[in-house]
Amino acid sequence: MSHPLFKVIPKEEYFLPGTPACPGCPAALGLRLLLKALGPKTVIVIPACCSSIIQGAYPRSAIKVPLINIAFAASAATASGIAEALELKGIGDANVVVWAGDGGTADIGLQGLSGAAERGHNIIYVCYDNEAYMNTGIQRSGATPYMAWTTTTPTGKREIKKDIPLIVAMHRVPYVATAALAYPQDYVMKLRKAAAKKGFKYIHLLAPCPPGWRFDSSKTIEISRLAVETGTWVLYEIEDGKFRLTGPSKGLIDKSKRKPVAEYLRTQGRFSHLSDEDMAKIQKIVDENWEWIKRWLEG
Amino acid sequence: MRLVLTGNYAAAYAAKAAKVEVVSAYPITPQTQVVEKLSEFIERGEMNARYIRVESEHSAMAACIGAAMAGARVFTATSAHGLIYMSEMLWWAAGARLPIVMGVITRAMAPPWSIWSDHCDLLSLRDIGWIIYFCENAQEVFDTIIQAYKVAENEEVLLPAMVGWDAFQTSHTAEPVDVLSPDEVSKYLPPRRPLPYVIDFERPFTHGSLCYPDRYMEFRYLMDLSMSKAKKAIVEADEEYGDLFGRKYGGVLEKYLCEDAEIAVVTMGVLSGDARYAVDILRKEGYKVGLVRLRVVRPFPSSELKKELKSKKLVCVIDRNISIGRGGILGTEIKALLKNSSANVVNVVAGIGGRDVSYEDIVNIVKRSLDLVEKGEVPEYMWYGIDKEYVVKAVGEYYEPPAL
Numbered sequence: 285m286s287h288p289l290f291k292v293i294p295k296e297e298y299f300l301p302g303t304p305a306c307p308g309c310p311a312a313l314g315l316r317l318l319l320k321a322l323g324p325k326t327v328i329v330i331p332a333c334c335s336s337i338i339q340g341a342y343p344r345s346a347i348k349v350p351l352i353n354i355a356f357a358a359s360a361a362t363a364s365g366i367a368e369a370l371e372l373k374g375i376g377d378a379n380v381v382v383w384a385g386d387g388g389t390a391d392i393g394l395q396g397l398s399g400a401a402e403r404g405h406n407i408i409y410v411c412y413d414n415e416a417y418m419n420t421g422i423q424r425s426g427a428t429p430y431m432a433w434t435t436t437t438p439t440g441k442r443e444i445k446k447d448i449p450l451i452v453a454m455h456r457v458p459y460v461a462t463a464a465l466a467y468p469q470d471y472v473m474k475l476r477k478a479a480a481k482k483g484f485k486y487i488h489l490l491a492p493c494p495p496g497w498r499f500d501s502s503k504t505i506e507i508s509r510l511a512v513e514t515g516t517w518v519l520y521e522i523e524d525g526k527f528r529l530t531g532p533s534k535g536l537i538d539k540s541k542r543k544p545v546a547e548y549l550r551t552q553g554r555f556s557h558l559s560d561e562d563m564a565k566i567q568k569i570v571d572e573n574w575e576w577i578k579r580w581l582e583g
Numbered sequence: 584m585r586l587v588l589t590g591n592y593a594a595a596y597a598a599k600a601a602k603v604e605v606v607s608a609y610p611i612t613p614q615t616q617v618v619e620k621l622s623e624f625i626e627r628g629e630m631n632a633r634y635i636r637v638e639s640e641h642s643a644m645a646a647c648i649g650a651a652m653a654g655a656r657v658f659t660a661t662s663a664h665g666l667i668y669m670s671e672m673l674w675w676a677a678g679a680r681l682p683i684v685m686g687v688i689t690r691a692m693a694p695p696w697s698i699w700s701d702h703c704d705l706l707s708l709r710d711i712g713w714i715i716y717f718c719e720n721a722q723e724v725f726d727t728i729i730q731a732y733k734v735a736e737n738e739e740v741l742l743p744a745m746v747g748w749d750a751f752q753t754s755h756t757a758e759p760v761d762v763l764s765p766d767e768v769s770k771y772l773p774p775r776r777p778l779p780y781v782i783d784f785e786r787p788f789t790h791g792s793l794c795y796p797d798r799y800m801e802f803r804y805l806m807d808l809s810m811s812k813a814k815k816a817i818v819e820a821d822e823e824y825g826d827l828f829g830r831k832y833g834g835v836l837e838k839y840l841c842e843d844a845e846i847a848v849v850t851m852g853v854l855s856g857d858a859r860y861a862v863d864i865l866r867k868e869g870y871k872v873g874l875v876r877l878r879v880v881r882p883f884p885s886s887e888l889k890k891e892l893k894s895k896k897l898v899c900v901i902d903r904n905i906s907i908g909r910g911g912i913l914g915t916e917i918k919a920l921l922k923n924s925s926a927n928v929v930n931v932v933a934g935i936g937g938r939d940v941s942y943e944d945i946v947n948i949v950k951r952s953l954d955l956v957e958k959g960e961v962p963e964y965m966w967y968g969i970d971k972e973y974v975v976k977a978v979g980e981y982y983e984p985p986a987l
């Protein structure tokens with residue numbers, strides 16, 4: 285009990301061990317932390333994705349809260365129905381949570397996500413972003429970053445990553461945040477903040493995936509940390525319309541504080557084919573993103 | 584209370600009378616009046632319900648599934664493109680064994696765009712585990728929606744139910760409807776019992792996870808078993824409704840002048856009114872003819888139809904649908920039922936895309952069918968009402984499915 289993490293993150297487990305997740309799986313860790321943060325009065329809605337598998341197969345389940353599996357595009361609308369019906373039945377204090385991959389969020393599920401966000405149901409939508417369709421064998425998604433190898437972009441993706449948290453923020457929902465597994469307190473605090481607010485809340489968790497990104501399964505957290513330290517992934521929250529950097533990202537506005545993006549890219553086989561020019565271009569994309577952030581912060 | 588209502592308004596009144604708690608729907612012609620009326624009821628506080636104004640039919644059914652999973656009684660309605668757009672979720676609702684009731688206002692599919700009725704949209708979804716009712720008029724729409732909840736929520740059944748009616752001819756035609764109040768209906772339909780398959784934080788379960796071949800097949804078998812039990816539940820629900828409110832519809836089949844009939848006309852939906860009138864005319868002309876109206880397509884009334892039709896000289900199935908390359912869907916099913924009987928089945932495809940089928944047409948169809956039977960030239964199926972000149976001009980020939 286003495287470890288400072290336990291002050292924020294309860295010891296109770298709602299995601300039992302022995303699942304078929306790959307070693308080092310970010311989805312398993314992300315969901316485990318989510319359940320610790322939100323506790324037993326939580327219902328999870330999961331569309332088709334790796335998490336359909338890692339929860340365990342019938343008749344067993346690794347998840348100790350009500351869990352509804354649903355079609356790939358349908359998670360946000362299903363959660364809308366659950367949230368409305370629970371409220372009508374006087375159960376307004378339950379957490380109705382979508383746990384979806386980037387494909388189920390940025391691509392096939394985007395319409396449903398946008399609809400639910402606009403309608404403002406009392407839901408927490410969490411996207412764990414492993415930046416491709418991993419369940420079906422590493423195909424590109426709208427959230428796959430520029431030049432990343434996938435099985436459908438064998439020479440690297442030519443388009444840049446779709447920015448879902450900002451798209452959701454443009455629906456003027458009460459809470460949008462990003463998170464990274466290397467900073468579990470930040471992630472858990474954001475989940476708790478989301479749970480305390482009424483309405484549609486969105487959290488986007490970067491989820492480095494060993495087989496999909498081509499790195500050793502011991503390195504998930506390390507790579508998550510590098511994503512933040514290089515500024516490739518930015519930790520922030522937009523609370524009632526107010527943008528704020530959180531965790532280590534607060535100190536990275538000054539470019540000199542950020543590690544070169546190449547340090548992050550070189551850890552992953554999916555970027556092993558990159559030329560120096562590609563690296564430079566990605567560095568530019570990251571720097572430009574920070575210019576935007578600077579402008580927002582200056583108001 | 585007697586009100587002059589269209590089929591669509593009757594549906595909205597039925598959902599209100601059934602004390603529906605969550606409505607989730609997306610507008611499409613000719614369904615819109617149903618959801619407009621329900622929005623009015625809910626916003627005026629006449630229904631203690633939530634209306635989820637989703638952004639698509641796929642989401643409409645997903646939200647219905649979520650709400651039903653949380654224990655609510657839910658209703659939706661759609662048509663044609665909306666129905667097909669939500670079809671992935673329709674499988675999900677059935678497999679999840681959720682007693683959702685949905686109005687389906689049948690409408691032809693595009694292209695070309697059409698807003699008028701045929702039954703291809705609804706019948707293309709006949710194999711997915713939904714109970715399928717089909718109504719003839721607004722009163723029956725009202726009564727059937729209430730009966731459908733009784734059947735769908737029956738713990739031996741637990742399957743969702745579609746209640747169909749024809750675009751415009753039923754959906755937009757106003758007629759006097761005897762409307763029951765929620766209080767009256769509560770004598771027949773108690774609140775939905777939440778168990779089983781309902782979210783419960785004290786008793787958490789995982790629903791719909793990966794199922795290996797050693798178990799999946801049993802889930803499908805159990806749906807089939809429940810569907811077979813639905814037949815008894817449908818008949819009992821109709822009887823009990825009749826006892827309480829004075830209207831019933833013969834369970835799965837409605838029969839008209841069938842006892843001594845040598846010829847049976849089989850129809851479904853709004854055409855049945857014209858068919859009944861055609862039967863009267865043919866009777867006057869000396870033909871011993873009766874009408875069998877299908878009120879339920881799933882579970883298929885196999886034994887009831889077989890009993891009724893097996894010793895007829897002619898069974899004339901009028902299908903307002905076409906399984907392209909196979910013929911009418913109901914005709915095909917009925918032919919399979921009667922294959923070892925002496926009955927001659929003539930399957931006629933008519934009324935597609937809202938094409939009018941009058942009582943005179945039905946008189947013609949019966950006489951022509953009889954002629955084909957007498958000549959021994961019964962075709963696999965036949966189209967009725969095609970403009971042959973137009974077809975020949977377009978493609979140089981007119982094709983008639985051959986005699987078998």
Ligand SMILES: Cc1ncc(C[n+]2csc(CCOP(=O)(O)OP(=O)(O)O)c2C)c(N)n1
Nearest residue numbers: 332333334356385386387388416417418419
């Ligand atoms: C309608 C539909 N299309 C395609 C699929 C196949 N499919 C299942 S999961 C998946 C990819 C999921 O990707 P993502 O949402 O990123 O989750 P991940 O697998 O990466 O965890 C696909 C394409 C499906 N289940 N349903």
Ligand code: SF4
Nearest residue numbers: 306309311334418493
């Ligand atoms: S592919 Fe990636 S996200 Fe999917 S189970 Fe394996 S490690 Fe987890």
Ligand SMILES: [Mg+2]
Nearest residue numbers: 385386416417
């Ligand atoms: Mg993914």
